[in-house]
Amino acid sequence: MTKDHIEMQRDDVGAKLGMWVFIFTEILLFGGLFLVYAVMRHRYAADFHQASLQLNTFIGALNTVVLLISSMTVAMSISAVQKKDKRMATILLCITLLCAVIFLVDKYFEWGHKISILLYPGSDLMQSLKHGYILFFSLYFFMTGLHMLHLVIGAVVLLVALVKVRMGLINDEHYVLLENGGLYWHLVDLIWIFLFPLLYLVT
Amino acid sequence: MTGNNNLHEEPGYLIDTGKYKGIKAWLTTTDHKRIGLLYLWSIMVFFIVGAILGETMRTELFKPGQQFYGPQTYNAIFTLHGLIMIFLIVIPGLTVVFGNFVMPIMIGANDVAFPRLNLFAWYLYILGAAVVVISQFTGNGPPDTGWTFYAPYSTQTHTNVIAAVSGAFILGFSSILTGINFIVTIHRLRAPGMSFFKMPLLPWAIYATAWIQVLATPVIGITLLMIIAERLFHIGFFDPALGGDPVLYQHLFWIYSHPAVYIMILPAMGVITEIIPTFCQKQIYGYKAIAISSLAIAGVGYFVWGHHMFTSGMSKEAIWTFSLLTFLVAVPSAIKVFNWVATMYKGAIDLKPPVLYAIAFIFLFSIGGLTGLVQGALATDIQVHDTSFVVAHFHYIIFGGVGFAFLGAIHYWYPKMFGRMYNFRVANIAWCFLFIGFNLLYFPQFIIGLQGMPRRYFDYLPQFATAQQISTIGGYILGIGFIILIINLFRKNGAKSTANPWGGKTLEWTLASPPPMENFATPPSVPDKPYDYD
Numbered sequence: 001m002t003k004d005h006i007e008m009q010r011d012d013v014g015a016k017l018g019m020w021v022f023i024f025t026e027i028l029l030f031g032g033l034f035l036v037y038a039v040m041r042h043r044y045a046a047d048f049h050q051a052s053l054q055l056n057t058f059i060g061a062l063n064t065v066v067l068l069i070s071s072m073t074v075a076m077s078i079s080a081v082q083k084k085d086k087r088m089a090t091i092l093l094c095i096t097l098l099c100a101v102i103f104l105v106d107k108y109f110e111w112g113h114k115i116s117i118l119l120y121p122g123s124d125l126m127q128s129l130k131h132g133y134i135l136f137f138s139l140y141f142f143m144t145g146l147h148m149l150h151l152v153i154g155a156v157v158l159l160v161a162l163v164k165v166r167m168g169l170i171n172d173e174h175y176v177l178l179e180n181g182g183l184y185w186h187l188v189d190l191i192w193i194f195l196f197p198l199l200y201l202v203t
Numbered sequence: 204m205t206g207n208n209n210l211h212e213e214p215g216y217l218i219d220t221g222k223y224k225g226i227k228a229w230l231t232t233t234d235h236k237r238i239g240l241l242y243l244w245s246i247m248v249f250f251i252v253g254a255i256l257g258e259t260m261r262t263e264l265f266k267p268g269q270q271f272y273g274p275q276t277y278n279a280i281f282t283l284h285g286l287i288m289i290f291l292i293v294i295p296g297l298t299v300v301f302g303n304f305v306m307p308i309m310i311g312a313n314d315v316a317f318p319r320l321n322l323f324a325w326y327l328y329i330l331g332a333a334v335v336v337i338s339q340f341t342g343n344g345p346p347d348t349g350w351t352f353y354a355p356y357s358t359q360t361h362t363n364v365i366a367a368v369s370g371a372f373i374l375g376f377s378s379i380l381t382g383i384n385f386i387v388t389i390h391r392l393r394a395p396g397m398s399f400f401k402m403p404l405l406p407w408a409i410y411a412t413a414w415i416q417v418l419a420t421p422v423i424g425i426t427l428l429m430i431i432a433e434r435l436f437h438i439g440f441f442d443p444a445l446g447g448d449p450v451l452y453q454h455l456f457w458i459y460s461h462p463a464v465y466i467m468i469l470p471a472m473g474v475i476t477e478i479i480p481t482f483c484q485k486q487i488y489g490y491k492a493i494a495i496s497s498l499a500i501a502g503v504g505y506f507v508w509g510h511h512m513f514t515s516g517m518s519k520e521a522i523w524t525f526s527l528l529t530f531l532v533a534v535p536s537a538i539k540v541f542n543w544v545a546t547m548y549k550g551a552i553d554l555k556p557p558v559l560y561a562i563a564f565i566f567l568f569s570i571g572g573l574t575g576l577v578q579g580a581l582a583t584d585i586q587v588h589d590t591s592f593v594v595a596h597f598h599y600i601i602f603g604g605v606g607f608a609f610l611g612a613i614h615y616w617y618p619k620m621f622g623r624m625y626n627f628r629v630a631n632i633a634w635c636f637l638f639i640g641f642n643l644l645y646f647p648q649f650i651i652g653l654q655g656m657p658r659r660y661f662d663y664l665p666q667f668a669t670a671q672q673i674s675t676i677g678g679y680i681l682g683i684g685f686i687i688l689i690i691n692l693f694r695k696n697g698a699k700s701t702a703n704p705w706g707g708k709t710l711e712w713t714l715a716s717p718p719p720m721e722n723f724a725t726p727p728s729v730p731d732k733p734y735d736y737d
Contacts, residue, residue: 014316014391021383025421032425032455036440039451121436131439131446138438142429 047132311394
């Protein structure tokens, strides 16, 4: 008898439960930032309003739509896997990943523009601005930055899922990884749904 | 039911049966029992370091003025002592060692829900510990902020705060993963027939703890990231010069760090709840009350963080509310104490080493808990805030409570873990040293704290000298106690242990000592009541 570990029974419900609990932790992670946002916005309401006018609402809205579409396609890819439609699942996952790339490209231009006009935390220009402006842009970079990190992680998980779909390791009987990746992707989407109005549409 | 069908002839989990042997087998193991021991060894090493640091502080404080190191070193040492003791020992502590080792067996499972994630969490723990160690030797000197990293000092000091904070962040992540693992384990892997209210009370405590780990730790995670961003990019959240608010940092910090106290103490209470019925051979008094009070502590404990900041500047309404909630959270803790005492009442108490530790726990925890209320009350808190009274209070809870529970747990499950017994006489002597040393060390701090001795001070007025000297002598006695205890547990001459040396009723005692790799070859039969001694 040789064994390093005992064979555990497969438990998809357990795996999903674990993912849900992990999602709670992610929401609380951002919760800390939302708390700081709430306090600072309460204190510097007028400055926050003025500063948010600097953000490009069009790009923000575009990114919102892009993420919503990607959330839909990832959900559809799970249905496609369940219906044994490997080709459709591949296409839908590719669209999802494409949306992730579009989002990042948009963000690159957005951040690039801010940085080119020296509007970033720690710059000389920032130090000379009013307190509310400094805090708004610090929050903007911190929150969208952390969100982007999550988006990249989610995209990597979905990329792994895509490869496994191609290899047949994710199939109509064994798709919990894709489901969990999808759950995580919805979280990335959901956080953005909150970030967008808080940062871009605040008046 | 004894579940004798599980006393089969398989080799114990300590014997390598896989393709790897020796250290490799341990470093690649996904067995919950072995991972529990990996944590036990790591925690023991860190504890020895943290304890030596503490002893040097006591020695420095033996007389007023400088003895052998200066104020900056003193600040660095109490910071490191706090970091090691809090983040590396008592927060993971009982949960990772005994939560891993016995919790799955107690619920009749063969492992945790995600065994590989479990091992990964241990590696993260080691990585976080390594980063904390690195922070001491790189950059501009070891951090001197205290384990609380209070802003704005932590964002301005030139010492190596970023590394230490990153270490704490990684340790937090490890803690979250363990929490998720245990929640899913308890939901999904209970043996057939074991409903929640048939679970023993340690799994209940671990369950409540896991929820706090999962729901509170992310808040410290993001707060620590903000400290790093503040130092690197001057984001200004906590810097008044940029419009930020240092008290906001304190809120965010304690939103995690107060519940973290319950991460430490809940499993300790769980351990005591296991030890007492076994050694009184009596059914636990108020099973449901204990189970639910664990959840109540976890729930209410989430909303009391403001009591750390009564003197920092909060509205009247806020401090009243936090004070009220602080008194409320004492209720479920008191319920447990009453239940333990009621269980012991008229029981045939067998004073073996584990139950000595349990009794010490009840005694010390009660002192620690009641002095906590002195600080929860608004008027008295102004007097004792930031004095050595606070130091004494939390050492009574964390060391007298969690520490003694940990030692009780080791003495209780030692025969199960290693299949051998230890020497009771020596264990009792060690207990005497620890109990006397502990009280000599910390009780004088209550008195001089009330008289105005500030905490974290390198020097003090001559009038506190006698009390400080008693404290230091107590510290040495405590140290001797630990040396005796460790030698006793490491001597390999104990008799072989039977499967159930204490006459316990929970499922771990139905397995051989040490248990086989696969705990239950067939699903165990679950008793109707977890502590059925009648």
